[in-house]
Amino acid sequence: MISKELIGRINELAKKAKSEGLTELEKIERKDLRAKYLKEFRAGFRQQVEMLQVYDKEGKEVTPEKVRQVQRDRGLRDD
Template sequence: MDIDVLVARINELARKQKSEGLNEEEMAERAKLREIYLGNIRRNFRSQLDTIEFVDK
């Protein structure tokens, strides 16, 4: 899933929760989308850490 679409949907659900609340299905969708988003963040961060090279011992 494209990160921009993912963030847009998460934000849409957040706005809806503040205005009128979410039903159970939307809450489950929000939780799933957040986990996907956090997984992407963790994967990207791990990739950055794996490319670090130590120069001095």
Template sequence: MLSKEKLQRINELSKKKKAGTLTEVEAKEQTALRKEYLETFRATMRDNIEHLTIVDPEGNDVTPDKLKQIKANKFLN
């Protein structure tokens, strides 16, 4: 997860961009921070999905085979 300071900086830069006062250096910083944020978000989301088990109302495991394979591969590594 991104630190609070980095999230605050992303928001500051976004406000400056909307106001039209963003410098080239700040634009590059904003791009790098956004990239880092998206990478972190995607990794967290992927990890959350890979730890899901889907159960139908009758209590049967109906987790997709692809997800089961990913879990099995992670367990073996």
């Protein structure tokens, strides 16, 4: 989960970059924080997709097989 502190620091650096510019250390920190944010975002998004179940209008499950297999591997599906 993405922490408020992480987002807060990213926003602080963005604001400072626009107003007065960043030092080299701050640029490195910003790059690292952005990478950490993206990693956490992708992990959360992947988890949401892996928990996804799709149904058509008739109520038949049409979840993609690749997602079903991931769910089976994680013990989330019995079929």
